[in-house]
Amino acid sequence: MSKHTPGFHPTPVYLNLLKVAGLVLFLIGLGLFTFSNFQDQFRITPEIAEQLSAHIPDAEIRQRLSPVVNQTFDNKFILIDNINRLLNPDHSIQDYQMGEYRFWILKTALSGSIREQALNWFFFSVVLAVAGALLYILTGLHRKPGIKHDGIFFDSAMMRGITGILLGGYLIGFYIVLYWFPQYLVQSIALVDPVSEWLRNRPADRWFMYGFLYTLAVSVMGIRMFIKYRHSNYHLVRTASVIFFQLAFAFLIPSLLERLNKPSMDFKNAWPLNYTFFTDWNLNSLIAGGNLGWFMLFWGIVLSLILVPVFTYFYGKRWYCSWVCGCGGLAETLGDPFRQLSDKSLNAWRVERGLIYSVLVFAVVMTVMQVVNYLSEGAIFGDYTWRVNQAYSFWIGSAFAGVIGTGFYPLMGNRVWCRFGCPLAAYMGIVQKFKSRFVITTNGSQCISCGNCSTYCEMGIDVRWYAQRGQNIIRASCVGCGVCAAVCPRGVLKLELTNPGERYNLVPDDEINALMEKN
Amino acid sequence: MTDLVIVGNGIAGVTVARHVRKRSNRHITIISAETDHHFSRTALMYIFMGHMAYQNTKPYEDHFWKKNRIDLVRGYVTHLDTTAKILTLANGDKIPYGQLVLATGSKSNKFGWPGQDLPGVQGLYSYQDVELLEKNARGASRAVIVGGGLIGIELAEMLLSRQIAVTFLVREKTYWSNILPEEDSRLVSRHILEHGVDLRLSSELSEILAGPTGRVRAVRTASGEEIPCQIVGLTPGVHPNIDLAKAGGVPTGRGILVNDYLETQIPDVFSCGDCAEIEVPGDARNRVEQLWYTGRMQGYALAKTLCGDRTAYQRGIWFNSAKFMDIEYQTYGFVANKPRSGEEHFYWEHPGGKIAARLVFDQADRAVTGMNFFGMRMKHPVCEGWIKGRRPVESVLSDLNAANFDPEFFRSYQRDIIAAFNQQYQASVPEPKRRFLQRFFA
Ligand SMILES: Cc1cc2nc3c(=O)[nH]c(=O)nc-3n(C[C@H](O)[C@H](O)[C@H](O)COP(=O)(O)OP(=O)(O)OC[C@H]3O[C@@H](n4cnc5c(N)ncnc54)[C@H](O)[C@@H]3O)c2cc1C
Ligand code: SF4
Ligand code: SF4
Numbered sequence: 021m022s023k024h025t026p027g028f029h030p031t032p033v034y035l036n037l038l039k040v041a042g043l044v045l046f047l048i049g050l051g052l053f054t055f056s057n058f059q060d061q062f063r064i065t066p067e068i069a070e071q072l073s074a075h076i077p078d079a080e081i082r083q084r085l086s087p088v089v090n091q092t093f094d095n096k097f098i099l100i101d102n103i104n105r106l107l108n109p110d111h112s113i114q115d116y117q118m119g120e121y122r123f124w125i126l127k128t129a130l131s132g133s134i135r136e137q138a139l140n141w142f143f144f145s146v147v148l149a150v151a152g153a154l155l156y157i158l159t160g161l162h163r164k165p166g167i168k169h170d171g172i173f174f175d176s177a178m179m180r181g182i183t184g185i186l187l188g189g190y191l192i193g194f195y196i197v198l199y200w201f202p203q204y205l206v207q208s209i210a211l212v213d214p215v216s217e218w219l220r221n222r223p224a225d226r227w228f229m230y231g232f233l234y235t236l237a238v239s240v241m242g243i244r245m246f247i248k249y250r251h252s253n254y255h256l257v258r259t260a261s262v263i264f265f266q267l268a269f270a271f272l273i274p275s276l277l278e279r280l281n282k283p284s285m286d287f288k289n290a291w292p293l294n295y296t297f298f299t300d301w302n303l304n305s306l307i308a309g310g311n312l313g314w315f316m317l318f319w320g321i322v323l324s325l326i327l328v329p330v331f332t333y334f335y336g337k338r339w340y341c342s343w344v345c346g347c348g349g350l351a352e353t354l355g356d357p358f359r360q361l362s363d364k365s366l367n368a369w370r371v372e373r374g375l376i377y378s379v380l381v382f383a384v385v386m387t388v389m390q391v392v393n394y395l396s397e398g399a400i401f402g403d404y405t406w407r408v409n410q411a412y413s414f415w416i417g418s419a420f421a422g423v424i425g426t427g428f429y430p431l432m433g434n435r436v437w438c439r440f441g442c443p444l445a446a447y448m449g450i451v452q453k454f455k456s457r458f459v460i461t462t463n464g465s466q467c468i469s470c471g472n473c474s475t476y477c478e479m480g481i482d483v484r485w486y487a488q489r490g491q492n493i494i495r496a497s498c499v500g501c502g503v504c505a506a507v508c509p510r511g512v513l514k515l516e517l518t519n520p521g522e523r524y525n526l527v528p529d530d531e532i533n534a535l536m537e538k539n
Numbered sequence: 540m541t542d543l544v545i546v547g548n549g550i551a552g553v554t555v556a557r558h559v560r561k562r563s564n565r566h567i568t569i570i571s572a573e574t575d576h577h578f579s580r581t582a583l584m585y586i587f588m589g590h591m592a593y594q595n596t597k598p599y600e601d602h603f604w605k606k607n608r609i610d611l612v613r614g615y616v617t618h619l620d621t622t623a624k625i626l627t628l629a630n631g632d633k634i635p636y637g638q639l640v641l642a643t644g645s646k647s648n649k650f651g652w653p654g655q656d657l658p659g660v661q662g663l664y665s666y667q668d669v670e671l672l673e674k675n676a677r678g679a680s681r682a683v684i685v686g687g688g689l690i691g692i693e694l695a696e697m698l699l700s701r702q703i704a705v706t707f708l709v710r711e712k713t714y715w716s717n718i719l720p721e722e723d724s725r726l727v728s729r730h731i732l733e734h735g736v737d738l739r740l741s742s743e744l745s746e747i748l749a750g751p752t753g754r755v756r757a758v759r760t761a762s763g764e765e766i767p768c769q770i771v772g773l774t775p776g777v778h779p780n781i782d783l784a785k786a787g788g789v790p791t792g793r794g795i796l797v798n799d800y801l802e803t804q805i806p807d808v809f810s811c812g813d814c815a816e817i818e819v820p821g822d823a824r825n826r827v828e829q830l831w832y833t834g835r836m837q838g839y840a841l842a843k844t845l846c847g848d849r850t851a852y853q854r855g856i857w858f859n860s861a862k863f864m865d866i867e868y869q870t871y872g873f874v875a876n877k878p879r880s881g882e883e884h885f886y887w888e889h890p891g892g893k894i895a896a897r898l899v900f901d902q903a904d905r906a907v908t909g910m911n912f913f914g915m916r917m918k919h920p921v922c923e924g925w926i927k928g929r930r931p932v933e934s935v936l937s938d939l940n941a942a943n944f945d946p947e948f949f950r951s952y953q954r955d956i957i958a959a960f961n962q963q964y965q966a967s968v969p970e971p972k973r974r975f976l977q978r979f980f981a
Contacts, residue, residue: 025681025704029735164734166865170700171589251865253948365600463944464919466860466869468831469550469598470582475591488598505946509862511869511916514944 035159042156049149056141056207061132062093068128075124081107085125092131099126100203119202126206127223134207142211150240157244165251167507169476177430178357184430192427199418202226219275231271234350238266241353248356254502254515258342262349270346283309285316288344291324292383293444295417298390299409300398328444329451335517336458337448338500345444347437350426351478352501355434359503362433362480369480372440372497379416380446386412416441435478439497449496458500459523460493462486463512473504473513487512492525541637542566543845544626546616546783550831551812552642553577554838555845556609562846567608570626570634572615574666576601581831583669584693588700593666619787621805638807638845641784641795642838645777645813645829648686652773654747659755660771663694672697672770679703679769683758685744686775687714689861692727694772695736696864706737706766708744708758720876722886723911726895727863734864747771777829779814792816794827799851801841809845811837817852830859856923866893871922872909874899882908885932887959889914889952896956898932905931915952916944933968936960940971 069082069089076082084106093099103122107113113121134141176183197204209229216224216232224232242263249255269288277284283305291297297320306313331339341348362368386408393405425437438445452458460483467490473483479497483504486493493513505513543559545552548571556567582596604611612634618627619639626634647662649655661671682698684691687709695705711717713724714731731738743761750756757767779794790796790804794816797803801811812834817826828837833854843850860869874897878884883902888895894914900907906929910922921942925935939953954970961968 025706025737027732027735027737028704030702030704164865169585169588169590173589173592175589252946253950254946257948366602463916464858464923465832465835466858466919468581469579470585471579471591471595471598472582472585475595484598502946509867510860511867511944514916515947 031162035162039156039159042152042154042159045152045155046149047152049145049147049152052141053145053149053208053211056134056145056211057205059132059134059207060094060096061134062096062099062126062129063131064089064091064125064129066090071128072124075128076121081113081121093129096126096204096206099129122203123206123226126203127210127225130206130210134210138211138214142214145211146236150236153240154243157240157247160244160247167509168248169507172357172360178360180361180431188427188430191429192423195418195423195427198226198230199422205229219272220278222278228275231274234346235266235271237354238346238349239263239353241356245353245356249506252502252506255506258338258502259352261343262345262352265344266346266349283313283316285320286346287316287319287323289346290328290340290444291320292380292387292447293345293347293442294320294324295383295386295412295443297324298387298394300390300394300405303394328448332448332451332458333456333520336456336498336500336515337445337452338458338498338502338515340448341438341445341499342501347421347425347442348499351429351434351438355426355429355478358429358434359478360433360475361431362435362439362478364474364477364480364482366482372480375440376442376446376449376497379420379441380443382412382416383443433478433480435480435499438499439479445497445499452498453494453496455520457517457520457523459516459518460486460498460504461514461516461518461525462490462492463510463514465490466510467512468510470509472507472509476503476507478503483513490525492523494523542568542635543638543640544634544636545569545640545642546626547571547640547642547644547812547814548574548577548611549580549642549644549812549834550577551644551834551838552640554835555640555642555811555842557607558839558842559845560607560609562842562848566610568610568612568634568636570612570614570616570628572613575611575613576604578666580664583663583666584697587669587672587697616783617786619783619789621787621789621808624807636807639809640841640845641789641803641808641810641814642812642834643780643783643795643814646780647773648776648778649773650775652685652744652747654749654755655773657747657749657755657771658753659769660747660773662773663690664777675770676701676703681706681766681768682770682772683708683744683766683768684772684774685758686773687711688774688776689715690777691772691774692731692863694774695731696734698770698772699734699736703770704735704737706739706768707731708739708742708760710741710743712741714738714740716876718876720874720884720886720897720911722888723895723897723913724876726888726892726913727866727868729892730864730866777813779816779827779829781814784810784814792825794825796825799853800844800849801837801852802844809841811841811852826854828854832859856926858919858923866914867916869912869917869919869922870910871917871919872899872907872926874909874911885960885963887952887956889955894952896952898935900932901929904929905933907932907935918942918944932960933966936968937971 064085066089069085072082087106088102100122103125107121108118172178177187178184205226209224209226212224212229212232216222216228242259245259246256265288270286274284274286296302306317342352389401389405389408393401420441421437425441428436467487469484469488471484473487477483478501479499481495481498483493500515502515505515543565545556548569552569556569559567576597577599578593578596579598582591585591586593586596614628614630614632616626617629624636626636645664647664659675661675662668681704683706684694685708687707691707695707698705713721714728716724719727728738744758745761746759747755748757748759755769755771757765758771759765781791781795784791784795789808795803795810795814797810797815797817799817801809801815803810813829815837819825837852840850840852856872858871862868881902883900885898897911898907899909907925936957939956940951943951957968957970960966
């Protein structure tokens with residue numbers, strides 16, 4: 021009587037231990053990164069007051085801080101109270117400006133262990149978290165190549181269980197603080213000062229810290245994608261592409277431009293996703309930026325108005341959404357574990373169309389106002405442009421794209437922003453729907469209606485609805501991630517390029533059977 | 540028009556209902572016992588493995604039925620009176636019909652093995668089977684699967700996903716060798732072994748043994764070996780579910796007997812899907828087709844007939860597909876497990892041992908009559924067109940990429956296949972040039 025089943029190889033214990041170890045390291049890193057913000061020790065020395073001139077040019081305003089110079093604060097809130105009281109007694113400084121002052125005072129005045137042990141902090145938070153995540157991810161190599169979705173629907177983190185909700189809560193909290201209360205993140209931001217100094221020759225601000233973490237997330241989770249999809253060249257290539265564009269275009273090039281004191285630009289960030297491109301301050305700064313500025317202006321316009329539609333015609337919007345875009349890059353890497361959470365119902369599709377085209381209209385109207393405003397030097401819309409801008413930036417740029425867009429990964433899937441909000445996606449979607457070579461074709465009548473494709477479509481497209489009828493899939497929202505084709509157990513779906521006129525193959529009455537009969 | 544009542548909400552019954560609705564306004568009712576709504580039986584494995592929830596396996600959202608005015612009744616039909624045209628449900632409800640479609644599907648085979656009804660022993664066909672497996676799997680560490688078809692290998696994969704060791708008893712010399720030619724079957728067998736399944740070829744179950752609690756404790760094979768286990772999966776195929784037809788006196792054989800129009804011998808009673816047995820005149824064996832695809836095609840033909848456009852069910856060029864763990868499989872036309880007389884089999888296998896192609900062709904006119912593909916996706920309409928058009932094998936080979944359905948950036952094996960063919964048959968089918976990008980991924 022055999023006691024063990026010959027050949028059987030369950031997941032080895034050491035592998036689970038490695039996974040747990042990776043998770044623990046990651047959580048320690050993340051914990052310290054978060055906890056650093058409670059390491060309060062601030063001291064505004066006279067030198068620091070002097071340094072602040074870079075951020076508070078007005079010496080008179082800087083002077084107002086003198087009552088707290090040489091005092092040590094070990095509580096952020098008290099210092100913030102003092103700053104508010106001293107700096108802005110008569111509320112003459114605008115909120116936005118005050119926010120900047122407050123942030124830079126805190127950031128510059130930060131002292132204590134975060135400053136003295138800067139490298140240690142960096143190592144035990146960021147490096148440790150990355151190492152832990154990599155350890156966890158590398159255990160994926162143990163699984164055989166191929167689609168391995170075992171247990172996803174039992175997993176609390178990936179199925180909106182308590183872990184998922186906590187994760188979502190953490191992300192949402194992070195975004196809210198980052199966007200509106202950055203003064204409470206100064207230590208986390210200070211943690212990446214060494215990187216910022218090295219790259220840009222200046223201290224980190226919140227956007228640098230965010231960009232740094234973002235790039236790390238895309239790269240580390242990109243490695244997870246390499247392992248998960250090592251059987252599929254399509255996914256290997258597009259993952260390499262998003263990592264490259266995030267690292268080079270969104271992170272390194274803008275940093276180097278800043279280092280050289282040139283106007284900075286993310287060359288792949290196309291209008292209207294990039295909603296500040298046509299603002300008067302951006303246009304002014306580009307025009308003031310000499311040849312490079314003029315080139316950027318030219319490039320931005322060509323990219324948005326010519327390259328975007330032309331490339332979308334040739335390759336579908338996937339060329340941007342799953343190969344180039346930063347939001348898409350994060351969604352396809354960090355967000356990949358959550359793709360099954362997207363809502364596939366007809367109702368969700370209705371909401372999607374209502375929302376995304378409203379945002380597009382909003383963005384277009386705002387841009388028209390910006391341009392008119394710029395050309396007329398404020399004569400026509402005056403202050404309204406600025407207000408509309410503010411509203412867009414708050415509600416769409418920050419709340420929707422950031423807080424909901426990424427914070428809701430563990431709650432509503434990884435493409436909430438791309439699906440419901442992104443005006444560039446809406447714009448390319450119109451091109452894709454009406455004039456493009458891109459289509460997902462279905463393979464005769466091989467579909468067994470299993471539902472894998474719909475379940476794992478991050479855009480909430482009910483792919484099966486089409487596949488089981490033998491109908492090609494041409495949807496404005498499809499970002500061409502190729503996952504539906506990858507997960508299909510019967511090889512029914514293929515992302516293809518064809519003659520735009522031949523994309524629609526709907527056989528009105530008899531669906532698939534008629535399709536086969538025709539042959 | 541009279542009321543149409545369909546028993547069974549599987550793919551066959553539901554396809555009838557949908558297409559009748561497209562063509563007419565008549566009242567349609569579907570009665571079914573298993574679930575409230577139609578779901579994809581083929582996706583049962585994914586529920587257990589946690590790839591999807593039951594909800595995700597429903598091909599239509601719940602509001603679809605109401606919107607299309609298809610009434611759904613959950614219940615088990617116990618009696619059928621074909622003279623009074625009335626159905627009786629287990630709860631006593633009576634439902635009259637004008638026309639009746641029996642689409643009652645299949646049941647798992649059990650071959651009268653001692654112990655086959657013990658707790659812990661089960662088949663895999665219904666949603667309830669998956670629920671039962673969920674219970675049986677709790678605390679289990681070893682399972683024995685009996686019967687080496689497509690459902691058996693799915694069950695093996697399911698259990699492995701829960702870290703339950705699987706011994707797979709297969710009567711044949713290699714896996715599924717009553718269907719697959721030798722090399723194909725070996726390729727799959729190897730893959731099964733690689734996944735850590737204890738594949739026992741040429742072995743048969745003789746008895747299932749109970750432990751002290753009355754649950755299954757072990758199985759004994761025909762060779763006398765005892766294999767301890769907490770689960771026994773019986774997957775030696777399925778047979779048509781003809782209980783209701785029998786109760787109503789509808790003539791049955793292996794399945795519910797129907798003609799090419801899917802009409803039974805009783806007026807206004809029809810049958811399609813797994814449960815139907817299509818009578819073939821002459822000596823040939825009657826057809827019982829137990830596939831998702833055939834259920835759908837039969838349902839479609841029957842819907843036309845029910846709407847006054849009497850249509851024979853024509854199967855067309857045969858096709859099927861499956862996935863063995865990580866290896867996708869497609870078949871077109873007829874591929875016997877051994878070359879039949881006048882037939883030639885050309886087989887190519889990638890050195891990695893996971894990708895293969897088989898072309899069956901006629902020795903006389905070289906026409907391709909059947910194809911098997913492993914680990915590569917091919918276009919159904921193109922393959923079908925080749926077989927229908929009796930395209931010679933050489934011409935198929937030189938056009939092979941036209942049928943390729945693999946994702947972008949995947950390597951094409953056309954050149955390798957042609958080279959192997961040329962060598963084996965001293966032929967000179969020209970090898971296509973590699974396109975620029977293909978060179979990168981070669
Ligand atoms: C695990 C598994 C995997 C499979 N994979 C594939 C595949 O990959 N490809 C493929 O082609 N095929 C596959 N099949 C086969 C395919 O699923 C079946 O051929 C198909 O589902 C049969 O459909 P049907 O409509 O004829 O019957 P069913 O789907 O069986 O539907 C019949 C329904 O009628 C109900 N019913 C029966 N009697 C009564 C009654 N008296 N009163 C009320 N209700 C009743 C039953 O409860 C059942 O719900 C698979 C089958 C299984 C079990
Ligand atoms: S339809 Fe397919 S390719 Fe398009 S977004 Fe959905 S999963 Fe990705
Ligand atoms: S297209 Fe593929 S994944 Fe989608 S339902 Fe059909 S068989 Fe399943």
